[in-house]
Amino acid sequence: MTRPYLQMTQEELKQEYAAVCAAYENAKSKNLKLNMARGKPGREQLDGVSDILTVLSDAADCFDDGLDVRNYGELMGVPAARRYFAELLGVRPEQTFIGGSASLQLMFDTISKAYTHGLLHSEKPWSKLERVKFLCPSPGYDRHFKITETFGAEMIVIPMTAEGPDMDMVEKYIQDPDVRGMWCVPKYSNPGGVIYSDATVRRIAAMKPAAKDFLLMWDNAYCVHEFDGDFVPFEDILSLCAAAGNPDMPFEFASTSKITLPGSGISVMAASEANLAYMQKLLTVQIISFDKVNQLRHVRYLKDKAHTLEIMKRHAAVLKPRFEAVLYALDTNIAPLDIAKWNRPKGGYFVSVDAMSGTAKRTLALCKEAGVTMTGAGATFPYGKDPQDSNIRIAPSFPPIEELRDAMEVFCLCLRMAALERCMNA
Numbered sequence: 001m002t003r004p005y006l007q008m009t010q011e012e013l014k015q016e017y018a019a020v021c022a023a024y025e026n027a028k029s030k031n032l033k034l035n036m037a038r039g040k041p042g043r044e045q046l047d048g049v050s051d052i053l054t055v056l057s058d059a060a061d062c063f064d065d066g067l068d069v070r071n072y073g074e075l076m077g078v079p080a081a082r083r084y085f086a087e088l089l090g091v092r093p094e095q096t097f098i099g100g101s102a103s104l105q106l107m108f109d110t111i112s113k114a115y116t117h118g119l120l121h122s123e124k125p126w127s128k129l130e131r132v133k134f135l136c137p138s139p140g141y142d143r144h145f146k147i148t149e150t151f152g153a154e155m156i157v158i159p160m161t162a163e164g165p166d167m168d169m170v171e172k173y174i175q176d177p178d179v180r181g182m183w184c185v186p187k188y189s190n191p192g193g194v195i196y197s198d199a200t201v202r203r204i205a206a207m208k209p210a211a212k213d214f215l216l217m218w219d220n221a222y223c224v225h226e227f228d229g230d231f232v233p234f235e236d237i238l239s240l241c242a243a244a245g246n247p248d249m250p251f252e253f254a255s256t257s258k259i260t261l262p263g264s265g266i267s268v269m270a271a272s273e274a275n276l277a278y279m280q281k282l283l284t285v286q287i288i289s290f291d292k293v294n295q296l297r298h299v300r301y302l303k304d305k306a307h308t309l310e311i312m313k314r315h316a317a318v319l320k321p322r323f324e325a326v327l328y329a330l331d332t333n334i335a336p337l338d339i340a341k342w343n344r345p346k347g348g349y350f351v352s353v354d355a356m357s358g359t360a361k362r363t364l365a366l367c368k369e370a371g372v373t374m375t376g377a378g379a380t381f382p383y384g385k386d387p388q389d390s391n392i393r394i395a396p397s398f399p400p401i402e403e404l405r406d407a408m409e410v411f412c413l414c415l416r417m418a419a420l421e422r423c424m425n426a
């Protein structure tokens with residue numbers, strides 16, 4: 001029976017439920033062990049870039065412009081790596097700081113410093129403030145929310161639209177001086193795959209928050225991560241903010257995690273020179289220099305933006321069929337039933353499904369029972385609480401494609417079972 005569940009009679013729903021349950025029990029009996037939980041590159045992608053491992057093979061390779069990258073020094077990063085990321089992000093090399101293997105560490109560290117020492121324009125460290133509130137466009141990236149949660153910030157859900165965060169709401173909230181910052185993933189947002197529109201980006205850059213030290217966390221994690229079609233250019237948030245009179249508001253982040261090897265890549269934090277000079281003073285106490293051997297290895301391997309985009313085409317060739325498999329399963333099994341909506345991203349790492357409200361947790365519990373692991377329900381909202389119990393994040397990159405198809409079959413059955421239970425009890 002393929003027609004919208006909400007149009008079915010109770011008798012039809014019962015029949016459909018019996019059929020779906022039988023198919024589910026059959027899937028369960030296969031003792032599957034499939035995982036669509038985290039946005040990790042698959043084996044084929046890692047193999048495709050593993051020639052990076054032999055890029056620096058002896059001591060003579062470890063010099064760049066007279067700099068011996070094997071030694072201490074150059075806290076801000078190997079100059080060639082700063083130039084590389086500056087080109088990728090459209091900023092100036094002096095506005096970059098090159099970090100270790102994870103941009104998440106730089107993000108955590110920025111917030112951490114805001115709490116312990118304060119930011120450039122803070123009157124006092126945030127830990128001394130009575131209240132800190134943070135805007136969280138949702139659905140969003142669970143690890144962002146965990147960072148602000150761990151420091152005790154009060155997180156405020158800002159709904160995501162097709163153009164980015166709901167800016168009317170943002171502009172209202174930033175009038176509150178306790179609102180100290182905002183998370184943003186401007187390109188291929190996690191999980192919705194949304195590219196913020198130019199108008200949204202400009203409105204963000206021109207915000208006039210009551211808090212002088214308002215921190216715009218601009219996580220450009222998917223800045224060159226198209227898997228379908230050509231590179232989509234984006235605006236330089238640092239210039240836009242500077243032009244709007246907010247030069248020190250944004251901190252932009254990116255990394256090579258999904259360009260080369262996640263966990264063994266390099267990361268960048270881009271900000272105004274004034275911000276970086278302030279941060280440098282604190283960072284000097286913390287570390288003598290990050291892994292410059294790896295920074296140089298990456299520059300030699302990735303070369304420049306044009307070559308990086310060629311490498312991204314190789315990733316795209318592996319990723320695109322996986323996203324197509326996910327969409328095919330949803331389009332054929334779910335669309336006619338009208339029980340969920342989903343996005344059709346052209347880049348990034350996720351498909352975001354909005355199930356019938358009140359059914360996400362049940363769907364994922366059923367998946368788990370049948371051996372399919374997915375990102376937990378609610379994870380895409382602050383405090384892990386999705387007010388609608390609706391959003392589900394699918395990460396298609398890691399499993400081999402045959403397994404992904406099997407996992408999607410099970411997922412669709414679970415979505416249907418949960419929706420039917422909801423309709424029958426309505």
Ligand SMILES: Cc1ncc(COP(=O)(O)O)c(C=O)c1O
Pocket residue numbers: 039101102103104105141185190219221254255256257262263267
């Ligand atoms: C939006 C976003 N930011 C950051 C990361 C992690 O980046 P990194 O490996 O550089 O810490 C991810 C990984 O999934 C992500 O989706």
